[in-house]
Amino acid sequence: KAGVTQTPRYLIKTRGQQVTLSCSPISGHRSVSWYQQTPGQGLQFLFEYFSETQRNKGNFPGRFSGRQFSNSRSEMNVSTLELGDSALYLCASSLDDFHSGNTIYFGEGSWLTVV
């Protein structure tokens, strides 16, 4: 079956601009979460959505936002980009069915470079 799909894979933005990243989860998965990965901090949780509702948010400034659509696809937005926002942004999806186990799958990520 198709995995988690993220677009775009690579992008370069200028400081002060905004960016929108897209994620299509595995078919049937309703939980989508986002992570930022940098060499210094590793993988850090941004936020998680289930049925269009944000259930948890990480410790990131309000410039980072997200949403989920009725078809479970998700987008995240970063406004007023800073050089430190350069990172690999990863999307993950899961069934989030506790009784049948909990496997969380990641996409290949979107590489964002801010110049």
Add this chain to the structure above:
Amino acid sequence: EDQVTQSPEALRLQEGESSSLNCSYTVSGLRGLFWYRQDPGKGPEFLFTLYSAGEEKEKERLKATLTKKESFLHITAPKPEDSATYLCAVQAAGGGSNYKLTFGKGTLLTVNP
């Protein structure tokens, strides 16, 4: 606050030389402990989820075990294609913590032919 510490940071092995990676964790209540493999420039690839102390899971040359404070990823007779960064993460039980993973910094494994 949930914490995950992985050791060693880097490990270099000869092909066929078995070893173990360690993941120590602190969490209020464990919903699941996850192991992932990540190759350069790619997203993490799911390996295992462990749910309770004493649980073990195997996949090819990899075996993951779990205690109340740590998890081990045992690599038996590794091959060069096992070279990657191995990531450990915990998912806490209860409230919003149900819905996020807290990751360690990873162990960079290099297997020389």
